[in-house]
Amino acid sequence: xxxxxxxxxxxxxxxxxxxxxxxxxxxxxxxxxxxxxxxxxxxxxxxxxxxxxxxxxxxxxxxxxxxxxxxxxxxxxxxxxxxxxxxxxxxxxxxxxxxxxxxxxxxxxxxxxxxxxxxxxxxxxxxxxxxxxxxxxxxxxxxxxxxxxxxxxxxxxxxxxxxxxxxxxxxxxxxxxxxxxxxxxxxxxxxx
Amino acid sequence: xxxxxxxxxxxxxxxxxxxxxxxxxxxxxxxxxxxxxxxxxxxxxxxxxxxxxxxxxxxxxxxxxxxxxxxxxxxxxxxxxxxxxxxxxx
Numbered sequence: 001x002x003x004x005x006x007x008x009x010x011x012x013x014x015x016x017x018x019x020x021x022x023x024x025x026x027x028x029x030x031x032x033x034x035x036x037x038x039x040x041x042x043x044x045x046x047x048x049x050x051x052x053x054x055x056x057x058x059x060x061x062x063x064x065x066x067x068x069x070x071x072x073x074x075x076x077x078x079x080x081x082x083x084x085x086x087x088x089x090x091x092x093x094x095x096x097x098x099x100x101x102x103x104x105x106x107x108x109x110x111x112x113x114x115x116x117x118x119x120x121x122x123x124x125x126x127x128x129x130x131x132x133x134x135x136x137x138x139x140x141x142x143x144x145x146x147x148x149x150x151x152x153x154x155x156x157x158x159x160x161x162x163x164x165x166x167x168x169x170x171x172x173x174x175x176x177x178x179x180x181x182x183x184x185x186x187x188x189x190x191x192x
Numbered sequence: 193x194x195x196x197x198x199x200x201x202x203x204x205x206x207x208x209x210x211x212x213x214x215x216x217x218x219x220x221x222x223x224x225x226x227x228x229x230x231x232x233x234x235x236x237x238x239x240x241x242x243x244x245x246x247x248x249x250x251x252x253x254x255x256x257x258x259x260x261x262x263x264x265x266x267x268x269x270x271x272x273x274x275x276x277x278x279x280x281x282x
Contacts, residue, residue: 018227053209
């Protein structure tokens with residue numbers, strides 16, 4: 001038993017942790033760009049076109065790193081999580097609450113990502129209303145990282161949390177202050 | 193007449209977006225690699241300390257404390273493992 005516990009952690013465990021941080025940073029970028037779009041923020045050097053394109057593309061990259069994060073945690077030989085532990089919120093007995101919040105954030109993100117494929121059926125307005133669920137994904141992911149993260153006590157992890165949270169928090173505050181004006185006219189997207 | 197400059201502007205914007213997408217992927221991979229190295233280095237340096245603690249503190253009574261120290265140092269979850277080991281032994 002002691003031998004098993006004193007074994008060096010597998011590289012898979014390092015990948016899982018690193019992928020978690022990259023996912024959080026990407027999520028922050030995606031949410032910040034989404035908020036910037038909602039606020040209709042643009043400059044001559046940064047047209048809306050760039051925000052839209054990056055918002056969609058970084059969402060795809062985010063899913064890739066989330067997949068790495070989840071698969072590596074699932075495959076880690078030390079923790080021995082089963083599939084339900086890493087996909088169903090609050091099932092795992094390891095830091096159940098913190099893990100559950102992260103899984104909930106992932107499930108919501110996945111559902112919203114897939115909802116793009118039914119947007120034509122449900123209508124753009126309904127899809128956009130559902131898209132507001134993204135407002136809870138970032139806080140859930142951040143709390144998950146701080147609560148369950150093995151590196152929360154390190155200075156660099158705190159820097160990452162700050163880098164992720166400050167711009168999103170500032171844009172969310174701007175959105176709340178000028179919220180209704182920004183929300184008012186919902187432009188129908190042309191069918192692609 | 194005015195379509196040509198507008199088209200050029202659009203092409204420039206598309207090219208810029210493509211460059212930004214590539215930069216984003218490169219930055220993500222670089223961050224992933226750097227963080228993996230930082231975490232591995234951090235765990236490695238803590239593992240040396242933990243190993244020294246284990247060799248000094250070798251009594252049976254202190255087994256649990258030693259195991260806990262080592263787990264904390266390697267940042268692997270301790271809570272999950274203990275019940276699984278107990279259940280596999282029972």
